[in-house]
Amino acid sequence: TQTGNSTFTLTPQDNGIALLKIDVPNETMNVLKAEFAEQIQDILQQVKSDSSITGLVIYSGKSNSFVAGADISMLDKCETAEQAIEIAAGGQMIFNQLEQLPIPVVAAINGPCLGGGLELAMACHMRVCSDSNKTVLGLPEVQLGLLPGSGGTQRLPKLVGLQKSLDMMLTGKQLRAKQALKADLVSDVVPNSVLLDVAIKMAQNGKRKANRKVNFVEKALESNPWGRKIVFDQATKTVLAKTKGNYPAPLKIIDCIRTGYEKGITKGLAIEANNFGDLTQTPESKQLRNLFFATTEMKKEQGVAGVAPVKVNKVGVLGGGLMGGGIAYVSANNAKTPVRIKDINHTGISHALKYSFDILNKKVKRRFMSSSTMQKQLNMVTGTVDYSGFKDADLIIEAVYEDLALKQSMVADIEENCKDGIIFASNTSSLPINQIAAKAAKPENVIGLHYFSPVDKMPLAEIIAHEKTSDETISTTVAYAKRQGKTPIVVKDKAGFYVNRILAPYVNEAANILLAGEPIEKIDRALVKFGFPVGPIKLLDEVGIDIGAKISPILVAELGERFKAPDAFDKLIDDNRKGRKTKKGFYNYVGKKANGKDVDESVYSLLGIQPTSKLTAEEIHQRCVLLMVNEAVRCLDEGIIRNARDGDIGTIFGIGFPPFIGGPFRYLDSLGATTVVEKLTTYKEKYGDHFEPCAALVKMAETSQTCY
Ligand code: NAD
Structure with missing residues (x-):
């Protein structure tokens, strides 16, 4: 019984x-x-x-x-x-x-x-x-x-x-x-x-x-x-x-x-x-638990409440480069959907296939996967230089070069060669989605789907809806990004979207501190001690100094002078010093100390600096992080992000903001808006107008408001 x-x-x-x-x-x-x-x-x-x-x-x-x-x-x-x-x-x-x-x-x-x-x-x-x-x-x-x-x-x-x-x-x-x-x-x-x-x-x-x-x-x-x-x-x-x-x-x-x-x-x-x-x-455990609850809650949400996603059974990927290769991998391996990749040449396709091969091969070597499973996985990704095999795709993810005219022509190609109602999701990092959709017959089906590199590892995806994107397109894209193993946040179509927009002032300030003579290791160590996985100068090397320099004018044009990158960046780029990819950056990638950990001292003379440490680690991290917080509050106020929770998750999963601090909004709450306004004001007097606390933050301080 x-x-x-x-x-x-x-x-x-x-x-x-x-x-x-x-x-x-x-x-x-x-x-x-x-x-x-x-x-x-x-x-x-x-x-x-x-x-x-x-x-x-x-x-x-x-x-x-x-x-x-x-x-x-x-x-x-x-x-x-x-x-x-x-x-x-x-x-x-x-x-x-x-x-x-x-x-x-x-x-x-x-x-x-x-x-x-x-x-x-x-x-x-x-x-x-x-x-x-x-x-x-x-x-x-x-x-x-x-x-x-x-x-x-x-x-x-x-x-x-x-x-x-x-x-x-x-x-x-x-x-x-x-x-x-x-x-x-x-x-x-x-x-x-x-x-x-x-x-x-x-x-x-x-x-x-x-x-x-x-x-x-x-x-x-x-x-x-x-x-x-x-x-x-x-x-x-x-x-x-x-x-x-x-x-x-x-x-x-x-x-x-x-x-x-x-x-x-x-x-x-x-x-x-x-x-x-x-x-x-402990505050650390409380923040980590908050993060756990936030991600659990997000797993349950649809892109637009009450609007059901359409099931995606096959995807087409445009461009088999660094991003396309990663996107194909997470689509086949995580979302379990067949993938068709289109590139202009076979090199692009084989590059993308190699991306999947390398990851799966490692798994087989470590005996996490059998060779036959690997073969099955690899068979799910196929390539083409035309649009054969695109007719039955439900979703297109575009990752060709960052060029507006090219992306617009991709939209036209897809509308011509694919089934009616197909979703076109662009992985652009800086082009406005409404412009990519400008010549589309069905702009409601165009959306941004912004991944972070390396795609198989970085958990965040920004989903960017422009004014005409339909709710169904949003829900479907959100649902599919989740199947790929991503945590998506839905953001508005404005320069830099969310993550790059709040990252820019943070990195620029690190560069300002460097140009004022602070040693590179000192700056990076201050932010690593704060809890970031890598420091901002190292991050520039990893992402590419040229990429940072390319986004900055777009942000300045749409959002204002506070995004201006230091002019000295041009000197670095002229010296072909773009970071790890050119084996030349702030750190050493060639010669005896080619470990990417030691600073390439020659960068100082190029920038005309004699480094001497004058600032405390606390001031260094505060200047960088508080600028990020200030910009995050602006984004919330402008509706770039839907809520503080998305803003925190986006920063932790997209940039590696210290999880135990909980994200810029949790950090703001723990410091108090009044304190943050005071600190920003002090720095403004010392270092310039880019520290001006934004109106929304000042209001928060005046009304003792919190983000949560
Ligand atoms: P990449 O240069 O590595 O790859 C681009 C690929 O597109 C190449 O293989 C190229 O042959 C192919 N291509 C060019 N024209 C094409 C066409 N007409 N049809 C099909 N394929 C074509 O570039 P990437 O780093 O993978 O970046 C791709 C996109 O992703 C860009 O919009 C970039 O801004 C964005 N992005 C890049 C990163 C990053 O960290 N690299 C992060 C987020 C977003």
Whole structure:
């Protein structure tokens, strides 16, 4: 007879093994909630008191997940660390009770088994998982500025060893089934069709797998306190180098693991709960959780509320260059749509095909993909130098040279050669979409779809609607960008759109600071310390100094003098110093120091500067970042972005704005508009009118308004 409640059902079987099914109602995936604690406890009590039950198998009633994590929204209700400590301690207690059951307990895992889900599985005595490619195991809490608070920091090292567990918990990386087997996190990988049967057998046999085979080096390092000290010290060093001290969670994780090794599991669990509680209250974790909620919310939204997208079954890509190659890859590989690429010559096509080949080949080499799957993927992308194979495409993504007349002729070609009503999405980075659509018979089908390079890695897509773009075109493009794995934000058709527009003043100010004599490393280090992945001068090298110089006049013409790039840029371009692509920029790409990390000192004499450091790192980052904030507020005020949330997501995903600060609008809220206006005004007096706080920001300060 079945017992339980809507989430947990216990079904004892004749063979003595009871099945415990987890199926959280009204949720697409299983997530653990605080109120389950009591329910699980009841079930465990029942299992204990029924002597006919000789083994327990825990499995999921959902086909898409074992348990994908814990519901983190409950943490927002915690006003103090103590309340969060209580939640962690509650989870620990339940999982301890599960572990202490006198009968064998097996977790049968299919689909994501993450965070609290893996902590649950690790409290079981054995784990088996399905070979589905949806099956992943991991403790991603660190990505939310948290740590696994229900015993994860104590149990994972015991199962997979110290070094592997550090790697998993400090990065949040997820293991696929085979990797989990290799790491000894599960003892078997089987097809999903027999998963439950195998788990039942394991529970019947009751035999736990022999302990992991530990190699000599691992043993030498992990089995004694001196060896472990080396491992912990190294991990701490790596963390600090990577996070610049901006993220508190990794160090707390190391603290928990160390305590467990040195003082035993009881102390380890106590520290784990305490550290977890403390982390929930840090601004870093709060911002990372906000970001998580924002992206989850965006996944559910349509481009235009109430307007359904049209299904895209095939896409055509125009131009097989750097961007076209990447767009073809994400379309075939992520969106699973056949792609037809048109270029003017075969070099362009083979270039695009090579883009996909290189990425997939790496996956095959790392054994993440079989050669036959790779072949199937590659077959989805084909090329042509005319419009053959374009008739049945539903969406065209254009990535030819940045030239208005050329792009207009592409629109005409597509209207002539493709089916009626086809959407034309341009990847232009600077041309107005309304001008690309100016000669179109159906301008309502023309839209901007702006990716960031490298397309397979950068998560943002800007979707640019001009005045005549139809709602259906917007919704369809948004839906398709999501299928490509992108997080799209819908923006207005004005110079620079959103991301490049707020990036320009930031980069220009870094250049101004350089021209005033501040050393390049000092500037880049200041912004990296602030939390950007690379500094602004390095970014110029990566993007191309000429690209920056090309966009600037467009921004000046439409938006004003504050976008004027320093004249000195011309000297760099005349010197063919365009950055990494010409192997000549602010950093060294040739000669002895060709690592792209050391500054090419000759740039100083070219610019007529003798670098000496006069400014504090704080002033450097403030000048750059506050100009970005000011411009972001203008964009919101002008309706370039739909809301502050989109503006924050766009900045984090498009430029790498520090996620733990939450984006320019979250940053503004945390500083307060009044403070930001004051700082901008001070800088205006010192450095010029481009620091003028915009009217919307001044109004925010006057009325004590916030963005959220
Ligand atoms: P690219 O020079 O690498 O590629 C352009 C390709 O278009 C070439 O293969 C060329 O042969 C092909 N082409 C030219 N005329 C054509 C025609 N009539 N029909 C078909 N193909 C034709 O350029 P890219 O860097 O890939 O940029 C493409 C577009 O994407 C530009 O509009 C650019 O502004 C935009 N963009 C670039 C980046 C970036 O970082 N490179 C980022 C965002 C947007």
